[in-house]
Amino acid sequence: MSSITDFGALQEKIAVLAGAAKYDASCATSGSGGRGGGRFGQCLPAGVCHSWTEDGRCVSLLKVLFSNVCRFDCAYCVNRASADTRRLSFSVEELVELTVQFYRRNYIEGLFLSSGIFADPDIVMEKLIATARALRREAGFAGYIHLKIIPGTGEKLIREAGLWADRLSANIELPTEKSLAALAPQKSGKVIFSAMRDVRDTSAENAEDRKRLRSAPVFAPAGQSTQLIVGASSEDDRRILSLSGALYRRFGMRRVYYSAFIPVGVNGRGLPDPRLPDLPGPPLVREHRLYQADWLLRFYHFSPEEVLDESSPFLDPHLDPKTAWALKHLDFFPIDINRAPYETLLRAPGIGAKTARRIIETRRRRALSFDTLRRMGAVLKRARYFVTCSGARLDHPDDAARIRRLLSDSDGAGLQLPLFDF
Ligand code: SF4
Structure with a gap:
């Protein structure tokens, strides 16, 4: 694997693409601060977040976007198409090397990788999969990998993603189709549920396969999770909890994460989006x-x-x-x-x-x-x-x-x- 020499450019990408990933709560808090200040060779580089396993162990993950270029225009998101923000993307090679370097220096124990939708969903998902595959196959990376499923990804790619990742997640984001239509018009509950269903069914098939053949590859052993944004739309807690109950029951979800809506400006300059509630701060x-x-x-x-x-x-x-x-x-x-x-x-x-x-x-x-x-x-x-x-x-x-x-x-x-x- 080629060595990355342009550290200045890479450092900028980490700062922008880790900052852009921090609103996704489906792993944990990003930008944990500390002594690193985002500089190489220090204790807590930008993009490293702490997470807790189900048994209470604290682990650190590199939490970044592959790209913050996005065709979608979700009102609540800093990366939406209409936002006036600096756009950057990693290459697969850069992300692999970055992850390996952070891992070797004991900064992280794993990678949380998501992305803006910069092309057709399958093309974006292929990039995330290529990163995970290269980490496992070429770099021999045995750490934890959490991959986001890009809405609209086909079943075949979801199957492959689970072969390299420990956990997969498709974010439901909002509690009703009506709110999705208002705030994330290019997203659809049906498409997101379909991805969850594919993960559930492939997981079940894989469990059967592994009963017959112990050496069969494991599919997403840490299961799937999702995120719901709280307070960006008008649904009450009853509606949210009822959806969560259904997600646990129907899709075998390991976790539903709740993310208090953070008011973000419409164009990166703090102007409010008329589609969003005027909250004094995150609920x-x-x-x-x-x-x-x-x-x-x-x-x-x-x-x-x-x-x-x-x-x-x-x-x-x-x-x-x-x-x-x-x-x-x-x-x-x-x-x-x-x-x-x-x-x-x-x-x-x-x-x-x-x-x-x-x-x-x-x-x-x-x-x-x-x-x-x-x-x-x-x-x-x-x-x-x-x-x-x-x-x-x-x-x-x-x-x-x-x-x-x-x-x-x-x-x-x-x-x-x-x-x-x-
Ligand atoms: S799809 Fe929506 S939530 Fe995801 S990065 Fe694009 S604008 Fe943000």
Whole structure:
């Protein structure tokens, strides 16, 4: 592989194309700052972001766009066709060498690669695949690779992408076809769902193939994820959560990422786009509550309809969604720690999934007290209103307004959620 000598030009590309990738939340935060200042030979070069695996391990990824040239004109995006911004593209060779160099210097453990749609979707996707293929085959790169699926990519290329990438993602971006038509007119929910379906079906076929033949290549072992922008369109949280529930159920999604809409100027100079809401800033609390509610769907066996209903379509900004649910269902409580089944324990605020498993395990040998419960990781500040220990109780779950006042504006500690994996 040829060596890249024009470091100045490359450095500029990294700055522009990593900056342009940072709005995609489907891995993690980009531009983590630190001592690197974007210069070579330092600790945190531009484009390196930190992500968390599902087991809580922190890893760093090079998160960049192949190109920020885009034919599409999505209102919320800094790279849209109508934006007045500097346009640059990598070559496959540049990206491969950059990734390998960063990897060898221990800056990164993997690559997150997306792109603007600078040509027909298959041509763009082929570039992303060529990068991943060259990394694996020619450079012997064994690190993590996350590839974005370009909307409209054909099934054959999606199949190939999954042979080189650990994870694939097609961003749904907005919760309804109507909002897509208004804000991302060249995108269609049907096309995006079709890509998700291809990933799901190929994954299932691959699992069958590998049962018969252990040496068969693995297809996207880390599954697929997607991103939803929150606050750019008018849908309520109920609509968003209901879509997330369907994405987990129908497509076996590993993660739905929520990205608070960041108001960006229409032409790169800060002028507002009339299609977008005039928000004072990104709705970060809403994003946070959606992540908590999403956690309830994935690990606490809640359905979207239980978390929000027609009478309350938005998550409470002042209360984590599990506590909000408990306060609406006080007749469900208190539950007894020494008798309640696992599913019931999961419903108690202040008791996380790990703590619930520990409770089940430990009480086979002995009865639990509040002290043991606290040592196991339960947050008694929350749990005290909702649980008893062999009949003993610390407080009474009889006054929703009082409990609400006492638990408002806390950060949902009982859920213990890491916000990102990759
Ligand atoms: S397709 Fe839309 S979201 Fe993606 S880079 Fe182009 S303008 Fe941005």
